[in-house]
Amino acid sequence: DIQMTQSPSSxxxxxxxxxxxxxRASQGVRNxxxxxxxxxxxxxxxxxxxxxxxxxxxxxxxxxxxxGTDYTLTITSLQPEDFATYYCQxxxxxxxxxGQGTKLEIK
Amino acid sequence: xxxxxxxxxxxxxxxxxxxxxxxxxxxxxxxxxxxWVRQAPGQGLEWMGWINAVNGNTGYSQKLQGRVSITRxxxxxxxxxxxxxxRPEDTAVYxxxxxxxxxxxxxxxxxLVTVSS
Numbered sequence: 631d632i633q634m635t636q637s638p639s640s641x642x643x644x645x646x647x648x649x650x651x652x653x654r655a656s657q658g659v660r661n662x663x664x665x666x667x668x669x670x671x672x673x674x675x676x677x678x679x680x681x682x683x684x685x686x687x688x689x690x691x692x693x694x695x696x697x698g699t700d701y702t703l704t705i706t707s708l709q710p711e712d713f714a715t716y717y718c719q720x721x722x723x724x725x726x727x728x729g730q731g732t733k734l735e736i737k
Numbered sequence: 738x739x740x741x742x743x744x745x746x747x748x749x750x751x752x753x754x755x756x757x758x759x760x761x762x763x764x765x766x767x768x769x770x771x772x773w774v775r776q777a778p779g780q781g782l783e784w785m786g787w788i789n790a791v792n793g794n795t796g797y798s799q800k801l802q803g804r805v806s807i808t809r810x811x812x813x814x815x816x817x818x819x820x821x822x823x824r825p826e827d828t829a830v831y832x833x834x835x836x837x838x839x840x841x842x843x844x845x846x847x848x849l850v851t852v853s854s
Contacts, residue, residue, distance in 0.1 A: 662839070664839065664840045664841075666782075666841075672846075672847075673832055673834075673844035673845065673846060673847055674782065674832075674841070674844060675844075676840065676841060676842050679839040679840055680839060685842065717781065717782055719782075719840060719841075721839060721840045724796065725784045725798055725799075726772075726784050726840070727784065728781055728782040728783075728784075729781070730781045731781050731782075
């Protein structure tokens with residue numbers, strides 16, 4: 631199975647800040663990489679797929695980049711509703727696997 | 738766009754079975770595969786398996802192989818996930834998730850399954 635490792639595991643930031651979350655795969659995933667946002671007691675929400683493509687309805691302050699084994703989620707100008715846990719996921723191979731999550735907290 | 742509505746919370750004793758349903762609406766049921774993902778309390782997301790809504794073909798995680806079964810009823814636009822020989826470590830929220838062209842674009846609300854004696 632492909633292992634996905636996110637960093638950091640947790641992060642504190644102010645409203646208005648720019649934050650970056652990293653995701654590293656144990657082998658190349660050919661840009662078959664998605665980012666999800668999850669709030670407490672809710673299902674995950676798809677933010678980006680194919681490493682950098684924004685899902686419909688997702689604000690443009692979310693962006694993704696990367697290739698091969700290393701990927702990044704960037705959120706510019708953090709809004710109060712962005713404080714949540716973020717997961718990367720590879721869907722290049724079965725089984726699909728997720729990172730352990732990055733909890734973004736308000737400072 | 739589509740919506741997935743899951744059945745309610747369940748409590749089971751160790752060794753028992755549980756069957757969770759996921760009813761799809763607002764889209765053509767057979768056009769998308771359905772996957773199941775679970776999340777233990779305070780933990781991350783774990784893929785369990787999937788079903789081809791057209792022909793019923795399935796695939797399961799190696800970890801759960803032999804204990805999990807995913808089925809569908811096309812007339813009811815519903816997918817079922819049954820987990821047998823339950824253990825306390827199976828306590829988790831279970832999600833169904835529709836697989837779009839790439840990955841999971843629609844999720845059920847989640848079903849809490851508690852395994853406790």
